[in-house]
Amino acid sequence: MKILVADDSRVMRQIVIRTLRQAGYDDHEIVEAEDGRDAYDKVQSEHPDLVLSDWNMPNMTGIECLQALRSSGSGVPFGFVTSEGSAEMRDRASAAGALFLIAKPFNEETFKDALDGVIA
Template identity: 80%
Template sequence: MKILVADDSRVMRQIVIRTLRQAGYDDHEIVEAEDGADALAKVSSEEPDLVLSDWNMPNMSGLECLQALRSAGSRVPFGFVTSEGSPDMREKAANAGALFLIAKPFTADTFTEHLDGVIA
């Protein structure tokens, strides 16, 4: 299984990848994207099985990336990992087709709770 991790912070991408491993998802291929536009391009070129994306990024936000993917017909499973988890944002995420929204700070248990059933 291939997982695309999109975050403009390299440190946060590493923390997300580390947390995936701590949660037991350590045998999956990881691809990194540094903003929403990069993630959009890499969904086409890398064909990941899951996208884990930050919300607030330069160039293209995570929400704009998800909306562009759905407009183009992509059904790739998509979840947010973001520093904001307000009810308004959760609603926007769900309406755009996101499977879940994990608010930072998170733990390995948070990942397990949201990803079990999504990651085979």
């Protein structure tokens, strides 16, 4: 399985990847994207099985990326990993077609709760 991790912070991408490993999802191929635009392009070129994306990013935000993907016909499973987890944002994420929203800070248990059933 190929997982695309999109965050404008390299440090946060490392933390997400490390948490995936700690949560037991350690045998998957990881692709990184540094903003929403890069994530959109890499969904087209790399065909990941899951996208884990930050919300607030320069160039294209996570929600804009998800909306652009759905408009282009892509149904790639998509979840947010973001520093904001308000009810309004969860509603917007869900309405745009996101499977889940993990609020930072998170730990491996949070990842397991969100990803079990999504990652085979």
